[in-house]
Amino acid sequence: MTEAEALKAAQDALKAWGVTATPRLIKNRENIVLEAEGPEGQRAALRLHRPGYQSDDAIRSELWWSEALVAAGMTVPQPIRTLAGEVLATGGARVASLVTWLDGEPLGEGGVPLAMPPAEQEALHEALGAELARLHMVSDDMTRPEAFERATMDLEALLGPDPAWGRYWENPSLTEAESEELRETGAELREVIAKHAEQGGDFGLIHADALRENVLQQGDQVRLIDFDDGVFGFRMYELGVQMSQNWDQPNREELGAALLRGYATVRALPERAEELLEAFTLMRGLASCGWTNGRYADDDPAVRGYAERALEMARRWRG
Numbered sequence: 001m002t003e004a005e006a007l008k009a010a011q012d013a014l015k016a017w018g019v020t021a022t023p024r025l026i027k028n029r030e031n032i033v034l035e036a037e038g039p040e041g042q043r044a045a046l047r048l049h050r051p052g053y054q055s056d057d058a059i060r061s062e063l064w065w066s067e068a069l070v071a072a073g074m075t076v077p078q079p080i081r082t083l084a085g086e087v088l089a090t091g092g093a094r095v096a097s098l099v100t101w102l103d104g105e106p107l108g109e110g111g112v113p114l115a116m117p118p119a120e121q122e123a124l125h126e127a128l129g130a131e132l133a134r135l136h137m138v139s140d141d142m143t144r145p146e147a148f149e150r151a152t153m154d155l156e157a158l159l160g161p162d163p164a165w166g167r168y169w170e171n172p173s174l175t176e177a178e179s180e181e182l183r184e185t186g187a188e189l190r191e192v193i194a195k196h197a198e199q200g201g202d203f204g205l206i207h208a209d210a211l212r213e214n215v216l217q218q219g220d221q222v223r224l225i226d227f228d229d230g231v232f233g234f235r236m237y238e239l240g241v242q243m244s245q246n247w248d249q250p251n252r253e254e255l256g257a258a259l260l261r262g263y264a265t266v267r268a269l270p271e272r273a274e275e276l277l278e279a280f281t282l283m284r285g286l287a288s289c290g291w292t293n294g295r296y297a298d299d300d301p302a303v304r305g306y307a308e309r310a311l312e313m314a315r316r317w318r319g
Contacts, residue, residue: 001048006095013096016082016089018121036098038080043101047228048094052147054228056088056095058149059302062227063087063097065139065148065205072138075223077102080148082086102223104216110245114212122258128215128222128242129262132207135224137267139205153208155197158283159190166290173304178311185314186278186286192279193234201270203236210242236270239263240280244288247281247313258280278317285313298300 001009001274003025010023014036023046026136032048036143049059054205063079070078079087089096107124114121151157157164175281198202207214209229216223239259246252260273270276292303
């Protein structure tokens with residue numbers, strides 16, 4: 001959608017909440033996100049959901065999950081119901097949801113070195129580890145409704161012949177030799193993750209996209225936003241996703257240790273957690289390499305950028 005089309009779709013969607021105030025566009029990507037006014041004048045975030053990504057029931061499940069997390073004491077965005085008492089508005093150009101606004105600044109931005117001093121970086125990653133562990137604990141304690149629907153990111157979805165995020169070895173920028181290198185890496189990685197699964201690897205609801213942009217800093221605390229990618233998956237993959245933006249930072253080992261340290265204050269870590277964190281960080285790198293397939297033109301610099309990152313991560317992991 002163009003910016004004008006997005007604003008028009010947003011204004012049409014807000015009618016379901018009885019809101020006439022003009023929203024402000026924040027992000028016009030797959031999901032379109034706008035800062036909006038809620039029905040009681042409160043600050044809110046309007047999401048126009050990308051077509052074909054999540055079913056209406058899956059989005060409703062995400063919003064039920066958010067409400068349950070808040071009920072359990074966590075601070076995450078929760079849905080604001082329409083005038084008809086629904087969590088979704090489905091009659092417009094895109095399915096829309098309106099959620100409460102959380103104050104704070106994003107932890108950072110992908111591809112940009114963290115701005116705060118190293119000690120503060122570590123403290124925030126420790127806080128994030130604890131917050132992700134709380135998310136997992138609370139999610140396991142929930143009694144989900146029968147209609148709850150979220151995708152499963154298991155071993156096959158990650159490293160099977162048709163990965164959920166795309167065949168990373170078919171990234172169009174790869175040479176034949178590079179493609180084979182990533183296929184071999186994926187096969188080795190599959191053995192590591194399969195062993196983790198066989199040993200009872202922690203698996204359940206995860207945010208699955210706890211990147212810097214989706215982590216809000218509030219003083220010395222952190223809060224998660226944007227649960228759109230939430231799935232049933234490996235809990236260590238959750239931590240690997242976060243570390244995938246730190247893979248090239250000079251203090252990445254310290255940040256990884258802080259993330260694990262914070263997690264362990266709330267929930268037990270698996271054996272050899274440090275090695276698993278490296279493996280699942282690489283896993284996200286491979287997934288992102290495949291994610292570009294069909295989303296960008298073959299000659300877009302981002303396609304090669306994700307491929308080069310995956311190759312560098314793979315070479316370091318394999319030694």
